[in-house]
Amino acid sequence: MALSDVKIRALKARDKLYKVPDDRGLYVEVSPKGAKLWRFRYFFHGKDKRIALGSYPAVGLADARKKRDDIQQAIAEGVDPILERKRAKLAAAFGAANTFGEIAEEYIEKMVAEGRAEATTVKANWLLEQLKPLAKMPVADIKPIEVLGALKKLSARGKYETARRCRSFASRVFRYAVATGRGEMDPTSVLRGALIAPRTKHHPALVEPEAVGELLRTIDAYSGNAITRLACQISPHVMLRPGELRQSSWSDIDRDKAVWTIPAECMKMRRPHAVPLSRQVLQYLEELYPLTGPEGFVFPAFHTSKRPMSENTVNQAFRRMGYAAGEVTAHGLRTTASSLLNESGKWSPDAIERSLAHADANAIRGIYNRGRYWEERVAMHQWWSDYLDELRVARSIVRAA
Incomplete structure (x- = not known):
């Protein structure tokens, strides 16, 4: 027999966890402490699976049934709801790491995994340190003028070559952010020519x-x-x-x-x-x-x-x-x-x-x-x-x- 709110509220805790069915695979699971959790039992490619739909009363009877119906529709279209939920969690966790500093660190980790020389990755970490003003800003919100401001601070101290290298490194980070779905553009692309060009320095050498x-x-x-x-x-x-x-x-x-x-x-x-x-x-x-x-x-x-x-x-x-x-x-x-x-x-x-x-x-x-x-x-x-x-x-x- 289908559940009602009156019946659900009347469910009491027992020594062991027990289940009370509603309809078409939906049921309430009651824990020994009295917590009531909605679960839905379904079959996907012949495998018996269960998925949690939330706790009662935060998720009411009508909401639980709607979630069940939506899941059944997804299953009919060939989508496994548990796998889809895992993907959504991974995407959310991936998307949460969206500051310039976090994405830059991830990019440097990628460089290490690709076998780049230690000196190269050490230099990349040093360049990231120079771009500290951008580190905590969401990468998608950073505008060209904000990148320019960080680079101008370096130029003001006469570090023209460092500013140039930082712009190049930042560009690679922004392009990586775009490629991984967390950025929309490379704001450094419009900054070419905006910085003081460093004079080319040749290593001192004896030629006589x-x-x-x-x-x-x-x-x-x-x-x-x-x-x-x-x-x-x-x-x-x-x-x-x-x-x-x-x-x-x-x-x-x-x-x-x-x-x-x-x-x-x-x-x-x-x-x-x-x-x-x-x-x-x-x-x-x-x-x-x-x-x-x-x-x-x-x-x-x-x-x-x-x-x-x-x-x-x-x-x-x-x-x-x-x-x-x-x-x-x-x-x-x-x-x-x-x-x-x-x-x-x-x-x-x-x-x-x-x-x-x-x-x-x-x-x-x-x-x-x-x-x-x-x-x-x-x-x-x-x-x-x-x-x-x-x-x-x-x-x-x-x-x-």
């Missing part, structure tokens, strides 16, 4: 042979930490970026085959990079091996072997040698190599670019070139080390010819 020779002699005479000295001695020969050098492990180096292979995750362009090792580099590695080998980082941090050498260690060594920040940097040694190798006229520009691990605009051509120029690069690296030795011992200018 006599000055390079003086630098090499100064490095040899360095009386500080031996591992730091060897990092300074090896850097000019291998043409690696400072981060690639200091994050390398002994497992990356095959001294028998004279090849130093940098894994893709440590490379700026996310592609593995092989460096031919000259006799001189192999000799430096022989000296370094007893200090830091046979496992772990080639250039570990001073205080722990579990971390690589600090990114400032080599540059600080140059400062202690008497070179100002505007004269010599670890990264600038790549410019030194590029300039003098091109000046020599002995080597193809493509081979030089391969050794510098610069990206080829043509991806197919780049893959082909990596193999094609290997033998030339082997010869070039040995010539380059020999030439550096000449500069080290010479007291007058030795041109790369």
Whole structure:
């Protein structure tokens, strides 16, 4: 017999939970504490299922019956109400994380899951910190003028490059928000040209042979930490970026085959990079091996072997040698190599670019070139080390010819 409000109110608690049916699968479940919960029993693809419809009296008899009828209609259309409810809860939880800060953190987590380099994700977190004024704002409500205000604060402190990078990072976050259904537009798209363009800064580098020779002699005479000295001695020969050098492990180096292979995750362009090792580099590695080998980082941090050498260690060594920040940097040694190798006229520009691990605009051509120029690069690296030795011992200018 169908229920009525009078009958439902009269239901009393018992020692055990019990059920009282209404009609067409709808029933009231009464708990030992007297709570009354509406439930609906149905079959979906042959499976016996039950779904909660709310508690009485918050959900009255008429409302419960209407919910039952709506669910029956959904079932007739092939929709499982329990699965649909789970999807709605997930969508609600997903949509609730709609502030710029929350979506930016989610985007960074996605970068980590995709295997992006640690340095890249650390930089992304740092950029998010710079955009703190936007962090708690719902992403769909942020207007271009509000983004511009946050960026202008950075520009006002002379941080033009930081402002530019923050605009680019914010753009990626907004586009991710649009793609995941929580944003409507990228408000940074109209801000191009609104910020002060940073001046291009080139890494300080020595390009005169006599000055390079003086630098090499100064490095040899360095009386500080031996591992730091060897990092300074090896850097000019291998043409690696400072981060690639200091994050390398002994497992990356095959001294028998004279090849130093940098894994893709440590490379700026996310592609593995092989460096031919000259006799001189192999000799430096022989000296370094007893200090830091046979496992772990080639250039570990001073205080722990579990971390690589600090990114400032080599540059600080140059400062202690008497070179100002505007004269010599670890990264600038790549410019030194590029300039003098091109000046020599002995080597193809493509081979030089391969050794510098610069990206080829043509991806197919780049893959082909990596193999094609290997033998030339082997010869070039040995010539380059020999030439550096000449500069080290010479007291007058030795041109790369």
